Amino acid sequence: MSAQRPTPLRYRPHHFLCSLGYEGKGYSDHFTANMTAIVMGRLRARYGEGVIIEVVDRTDDICAPCPMRQEDLCSDQPKIAALDARHAAALGLEVGEKLTWGEALKRMQRRIHPDKLDEICTGCQWLELGVCKAALTRLHAAAPPP
Secondary structure (H helix, E strand, C coil): CCCCCCCCEEECCCHHHHHHCCCCCCCCCHHHHHHHHHHHHHHHHCCCCHCCEEEECCCCCCCCCCCCECCCECCCCHHHHHHHHHHHHHHHCCCCCCEEEHHHHHHHHHCCCHHHHHHHHHCCHHHHCCCCHCCCHHHHHCCCCC
């Protein structure tokens, strides 16, 4: 009998950097518990770099319990769509593309300098906390990607 591969995570483009910078805060208790399970329980867990992520253009696995979710869109869809477009361009992501978390980390390290977050993340309420910029700075300080 063969082992069943886990279902890929579904991610909007801006959630790659959100996951990198995540420090346990969220929009609600349910949202925070879900994001903690995804980020800490899968991506930052042992073998997390092998987790497969599929790029989507609608609400995703992180958005599932978000209080701003309206079916498969966000209540602030124009702002979120613009945020996703900037992140997709910066990371070279295409809807439907599948990559591992390890590959995503390498892309973030290669393609986005921490000083660019003010531009890429314009409009994000979490930007002022500086957690994504700090996490990206740490990623850049790590060994260069192969």
